[in-house]
Amino acid sequence: MTTEVRVPALGESVSEATIATWFKKPGDAVAVDEMLCELETDKVTVEVPSPAAGILAEIVAPEGETVGPNALLAQITEGGAAAAPRDTATAAQPAQDKTADGGKPKMAGNKVDVMVPTLGESVTEATVATWFKKVGDTVRQDEMLCELETDKVSVEVPSPASGVLTEILAEEGATIDAKARLALITENGAAGGAVGIGGPGDAPVVDPDKRIQKADEVGSPGDGPEQIVPREDAGRTDIEDAPSARKAMAEAGVSRDQVQGSGRDGRVMKEDVARAAQAPAPAPQRTEAPQPAPAPRAPSSAEDMRREERVKMTRLRATIARRLKDAQNTAAILTTYNEVDMSGVMDLRNAYKDQFEKKHKVKLGFMSFFVKACCHALKEVPEVNAEIDGGDIVYKNFVHMGVAVGTPNGLVVPVVRDADQKSFAGIEKEIAELGVRARDGKLTMADMQGGTFTISNGGVYGSLMSSPILNPPQSGILGMHKIQDRPVVVGGQIVIRPMMYLALSYDHRIVDGKGAVTFLVRVKEALEDPRRLLMDL
Incomplete structure (x- = not known):
């Protein structure tokens, strides 16, 4: 028997939380009321106890992910052996999977629309600011897909289902209305590792001690789109930073090498970026014999243009300008x-x-x-x-x-x-x-x-x-x-x-x-x- 672990009540005014720490990993035995993980909200830290005794079969929401109320966090197999995680699914599993919405079986290939969430009574449109996923990526229910900008606030769009992101209908920079479709998700799709679907053509079985790395990280151009590299051969693991941290790095002009991650396995969190951005710049190194700088000359307009940077005004900045x-x-x-x-x-x-x-x-x-x-x-x-x-x-x-x-x-x-x-x-x-x-x-x-x-x-x-x-x-x-x-x-x-x-x-x-x-x-x-x-x- 499988028991779902969901986000507990967060409070009337709290709409989301971030997974701070998992105290258990898949395959661990857990007791009733034993602490499984810790969530962070705007105001408090919330511990999530185990609702049943058994084996932690799967972690659905990893550390650093933002989840909403009642979102699925993990699965526990009561009194049984550890269940195989989703990315190690074998062809012997049945071609249907129980999902978060009431435990009803869903067949592979079911299309789910990703819609614009509620923006507010007076907001009629938004701009797609950032996509955190690309077509073909595997996504989990409530995992953040993209971020929208309205006149006043930024809105994160969670995935309504687990599966594969098969189509993006609104690219970054597009202006969309409050009832628009943003993307399509194929539930239990095969791309990126199918969930509970076997048979020829499925994604290869991935060893938990291996990591998928991009070709340009582990080989030369032409080596193929992706390679599965053992940890001992790759020399390092490919850690995915929190989406909010990646956005904060882009906004602050901070490179990944400048940030020391505080999450598990060195994952960079949003607060790590804030600390890096506030850190003083290193003092320039003195040289024994500095060379004189070349004599300045009047730059041409073409040279000036090459040194300029043109950035599209955000909806928030545009609205501030218009209102003022x-x-x-x-x-x-x-x-x-x-x-x-x-x-x-x-x-x-x-x-x-x-x-x-x-x-x-x-x-x-x-x-x-x-x-x-x-x-x-x-x-x-x-x-x-x-x-x-x-x-x-x-x-x-x-x-x-x-x-x-x-x-x-x-x-x-x-x-x-x-x-x-x-x-x-x-x-x-x-x-x-x-x-x-x-x-x-x-x-x-x-x-x-x-x-x-x-x-x-x-x-x-x-x-x-x-x-x-x-x-x-x-x-x-x-x-x-x-x-x-x-x-x-x-x-x-x-x-x-x-x-x-x-x-x-x-x-x-x-x-x-x-x-x-x-x-x-x-x-x-x-x-x-x-x-x-x-x-x-």
């Missing part, structure tokens, strides 16, 4: 400035940050003070929290605070919902979670919709002063900047204080200058005396 230009063309944008003495916030934070972190399990940063101060000011000047809809002005009696976050792919604005109802700890926790998801490219459409006001912190990059641009259809955005010690006059004396310039950009169509200045002054007052926030003054 629309904001300039539509709204009457004006900016007002002020400065704030950050001493009060810094003193309060230094006095309570350790107790705050100990109690709430999150660090006390500056952003929660600014969110609270803006919520306080928006109550007094509600037009800054409003928007124009045709001939109407829509006033919002709530604050969904957008927090602009810079990512390798561009600027995104996740939203802290009902920020005016949340505590300092609640705001800090939500901002931290959204920041991690933004960095990892895991924000959903819902995370970035519905904002009524936005805060942008250019100070983290060293900006001393700037004019932020509106995030339509919002009517206001606050720009934070670098905290810098400056001389100021206090009580007739020149003193040094940690000062920050604030900038409020607003839509002058519905926000008058008086309202904009009043809003910024209220933010300034609340930050310079944070006790006002606690007493709602």
Whole structure:
């Protein structure tokens, strides 16, 4: 009897997990509730226990793979001998296989469409960014096939079935609608190693101690498309890095040789690429007798073109450009400035940050003070929290605070919902979670919709002063900047204080200058005396 091992419940808001570690390998005996593997989600690590005693016959989802809720992870043969893994299937097996959808037998050759997954209510099209598989590759159910880019997020497309990728209908760079077919999969196909299908013409039996390597890795051109090379002859194993890691290497311009893999057998994971990208470049080696460089000469336009690099704009970057230009063309944008003495916030934070972190399990940063101060000011000047809809002005009696976050792919604005109802700890926790998801490219459409006001912190990059641009259809955005010690006059004396310039950009169509200045002054007052926030003054 065979028992399936599936992904356990991950939580209401968690839609995927990554296989971090397998504690067992095919052929190992396992006991009931013995830990088989460990999954990593955005928030927690989940251990997967064995649902039955027996032999781990097959691992369907290897380390580094991303899987969805209830996805098939492995197969256990209860009380029997170890079952042959799928890539060592012999001709004696029957020509049908039980699959993940209810255990019903499926015949070889059944075609399965790979469709565009749900993109979000307001998203009608996407661009095919990257294919992780090519035609003829063997794929497992829930294994990532390709990645799509929409206006706001990247969407990974898992395989709906196990088999062979027989046709790609939408190539990289193609723009497709929300109901398009992306590819075809032949269930239990023979290419790349059939699943449970015997007979002449099947893929050769592969020894587990051997690896398939490309011809250009183990031989010379003309040696054939693929060769099966024993590990001892090849000198190394061909380790497939995680798809997310390969994409991250391409985006960061990091070569495979620069990355030290932390996964099993040296597999490169996404976090390994991030570490490699942040590592300082090696110092140039000094030579005893450097040769003088040739005299520079004016390059021709053809030479310049050879040294240029042309990269197609991503959908996210194109959408950012379009929305920002629309904001300039539509709204009457004006900016007002002020400065704030950050001493009060810094003193309060230094006095309570350790107790705050100990109690709430999150660090006390500056952003929660600014969110609270803006919520306080928006109550007094509600037009800054409003928007124009045709001939109407829509006033919002709530604050969904957008927090602009810079990512390798561009600027995104996740939203802290009902920020005016949340505590300092609640705001800090939500901002931290959204920041991690933004960095990892895991924000959903819902995370970035519905904002009524936005805060942008250019100070983290060293900006001393700037004019932020509106995030339509919002009517206001606050720009934070670098905290810098400056001389100021206090009580007739020149003193040094940690000062920050604030900038409020607003839509002058519905926000008058008086309202904009009043809003910024209220933010300034609340930050310079944070006790006002606690007493709602």
